[in-house]
Amino acid sequence: MASSANVMYILEHREIVQAHIQNHKLTWPPSRPDDSGNVAGDAPVKVCIRVRPLLPRDEDAQSFSLVEVQDSQMIHVTHPTIRWAGGRIATKTYDADIVFSEIASSKDVYDGMRLTQEIAQLMHQDGSELSILAYGQTGTGKTFTTTSLEEQIASEIFDLTSPDCQLSIRLSILEIRGSASYDLLSEPALQPITIFAGSGSAQFQGLSVHEVSDKEALLRLIKMGRELRLTRSTSKNDTSSRSHSIVSIKISQTKEGASEAVSYLNVVDLAGSERSSIVASHDAERVKESIDTNKSLAALKDCIRARLSDKPAFVPWRGNKLTMALKGAFENRTKQTREGHTSPSSKLFIIACVSPSVIDIEDTLNTLKYVTPFQLSAASAVDATVRQSDLQTSDDPRSWSHARSKTYITRNMPKLAALADRLLPHPSSTIASLFPLNAQALELLTNTPAPSETVPPDPRVLGAARPWISSYHKKLQDLAGKCAALDAAAAGGGKRAFGVVATASAGVRAGSMAGANSKGGLLAVLNGTDPSAHETGRVQRIFEDGTPWKAIERLESANR
Ligand SMILES: Nc1ncnc2c1ncn2[C@@H]1O[C@H](COP(=O)(O)OP(=O)(O)OP(=O)(O)O)[C@@H](O)[C@H]1O
Numbered sequence: 001m002a003s004s005a006n007v008m009y010i011l012e013h014r015e016i017v018q019a020h021i022q023n024h025k026l027t028w029p030p031s032r033p034d035d036s037g038n039v040a041g042d043a044p045v046k047v048c049i050r051v052r053p054l055l056p057r058d059e060d061a062q063s064f065s066l067v068e069v070q071d072s073q074m075i076h077v078t079h080p081t082i083r084w085a086g087g088r089i090a091t092k093t094y095d096a097d098i099v100f101s102e103i104a105s106s107k108d109v110y111d112g113m114r115l116t117q118e119i120a121q122l123m124h125q126d127g128s129e130l131s132i133l134a135y136g137q138t139g140t141g142k143t144f145t146t147t148s149l150e151e152q153i154a155s156e157i158f159d160l161t162s163p164d165c166q167l168s169i170r171l172s173i174l175e176i177r178g179s180a181s182y183d184l185l186s187e188p189a190l191q192p193i194t195i196f197a198g199s200g201s202a203q204f205q206g207l208s209v210h211e212v213s214d215k216e217a218l219l220r221l222i223k224m225g226r227e228l229r230l231t232r233s234t235s236k237n238d239t240s241s242r243s244h245s246i247v248s249i250k251i252s253q254t255k256e257g258a259s260e261a262v263s264y265l266n267v268v269d270l271a272g273s274e275r276s277s278i279v280a281s282h283d284a285e286r287v288k289e290s291i292d293t294n295k296s297l298a299a300l301k302d303c304i305r306a307r308l309s310d311k312p313a314f315v316p317w318r319g320n321k322l323t324m325a326l327k328g329a330f331e332n333r334t335k336q337t338r339e340g341h342t343s344p345s346s347k348l349f350i351i352a353c354v355s356p357s358v359i360d361i362e363d364t365l366n367t368l369k370y371v372t373p374f375q376l377s378a379a380s381a382v383d384a385t386v387r388q389s390d391l392q393t394s395d396d397p398r399s400w401s402h403a404r405s406k407t408y409i410t411r412n413m414p415k416l417a418a419l420a421d422r423l424l425p426h427p428s429s430t431i432a433s434l435f436p437l438n439a440q441a442l443e444l445l446t447n448t449p450a451p452s453e454t455v456p457p458d459p460r461v462l463g464a465a466r467p468w469i470s471s472y473h474k475k476l477q478d479l480a481g482k483c484a485a486l487d488a489a490a491a492g493g494g495k496r497a498f499g500v501v502a503t504a505s506a507g508v509r510a511g512s513m514a515g516a517n518s519k520g521g522l523l524a525v526l527n528g529t530d531p532s533a534h535e536t537g538r539v540q541r542i543f544e545d546g547t548p549w550k551a552i553e554r555l556e557s558a559n560r
Pocket residue numbers: 051052053055102136137138139140141142143144145239240241242270271272353
């Protein structure tokens with residue numbers, strides 16, 4: 001459980017925060033049509049987010065929810081930030097292939113991921129592998145989720161084979177705890193396993209494999225492995241699972257007169273990720289385990305990234321036991337389907353389990369930061385499709401998507417159109433990050449009262465932020481110097497153009513520009529290589545005497 005000055009601050013300002021959340025809802029972009037069918041597409045990695053409900057322990061701590069699920073692919077997370085003006089509340093929006101809210105049942109999750117179809121397809125493709133990984137902070141529902149998925153898989157896998165096929169199911173369950181690995185189905189229990197990298201594949205010395213002939217036997221063994229893992233955690237006085245558990249099912253299907261199709265299905269309950277500040281409070285054994293766990297999660301991230309590469313990429317699976325055990329999940333080969341089109345030989349679902357509670361907010365943001373870069377499909381989908389509603393300009397620009405911001409710049413800011421790609425290089429960059437839009441700007445634009453977002457500075461928060469603020473000061477000074485030099489160069493050449501001052505080359509994060517704006521009227525985007533694309537002094541003057549958004553409008557009309 002995270003407990004920091006930021007969290008205390010949010011808890012103490014509950015009414016303001018909840019009012020912010022309600023106001024933020026008014027600025028949500030239009031929901032997309034229910035696109036959950038896309039989750040069955042052929043992207044090799046799919047990102048799902050599951051929000052667990054608030055638990056009695058959250059209520060006991062007077063905590064409340066900071067997470068709003070807008071639709072099946074969008075989630076908004078409100079969190080505290082530090083700004084020049086003191087403590088501030090902000091909301092981040094994340095896209096995912098599929099988002100499950102706190103009221104989604106286990107069946108909703110199974111159906112939403114279209115696992116029946118995925119498994120049926122898997123069984124027919126020789127050499128293919130499907131892996132489902134639950135990732136997240138401790139206590140967010142990873143075991144809750146994987147348990148129900150395993151049970152649903154066990155209940156239907158025997159029914160998914162064609163009547164003219166002979167089916168063989170073999171099961172093994174491996175536990176990786178720190179640097180050690182154990183067999184959760186061995187007799188006697190918990191035999192240590194040696195995992196090592198052979199030539200081109202991982203070897204599991206000592207891991208028992210169990211052939212099962214019906215769903216009851218499969219369910220019984222899965223339950224046995226889970227209970228053993230749980231008992232071990234409880235006997236060590238843990239409230240959380242400190243290990244990765246990997247349930248592996250090898251499926252062989254033989255059709256009379258045809259060759260055998262062998263495929264693999266893994267359900268992985270990853271150990272809870274822990275922040276280093278929390279790890280430090282454990283005993284030595286636990287610290288070592290947590291370090292190993294965090295290393296394995298970092299190695300997993302590297303392998304998934306490599307899997308996402310368009311070109312054949314080196315996958316560093318040998319680096320860690322977890323990635324060795326999941327080697328097949330990172331294979332980048334394609335298979336010909338029976339219908340004649342190609343499909344990836346391995347698919348991976350990562351389910352980010354998150355808590356909506358204020359006290360877990362830092363971990364929730366960390367979890368989303370870990371998984372969302374894997375979600376290439378949605379980012380490109382948002383980029384590629386500019387919806388009709390994106391062309392309207394009447395609602396809150398702070399909520400505009402990357403695509404909409406880019407369209408707006410291209411269509412309405414002729415002098416900046418050619419720079420649109422450079423100004424907004426990343427799916428997370430939007431017009432709001434370029435031009436910080438504060439509450440008054442919103443009020444002017446939408447004619448609605450400004451939500452009160454800024455709360456008084458809290459000395460505890462500001463104290464913690466002091467080193468960050470000084471380094472930010474320094475960066476702004478460098479930036480201002482650079483802008484002045486560019487301005488002088490452009491004036492000397494007699495060439496003055498519409499321009500704004502930027503952050504990318506100075507390394508200041510675009511999101512921090514709200515501070516730049518309130519500090520000196522120094523705003524915007526530096527096109528570091530093109531001295532004609534700026535007019536710093538003029539921009540500065542305009543910004544000093546108006547809100548950012550009004551200033552942008554004036555700049556636009558001045559430059560038409
Ligand atoms: N979607 C949900 N609906 C209802 N209760 C849930 C849900 N998700 C989690 N819980 C409850 O939250 C608690 C923690 O869940 P769980 O043990 O699955 O977390 P975990 O992420 O596996 O934690 P750890 O990493 O510590 O093992 C449990 O009491 C569980 O019943």
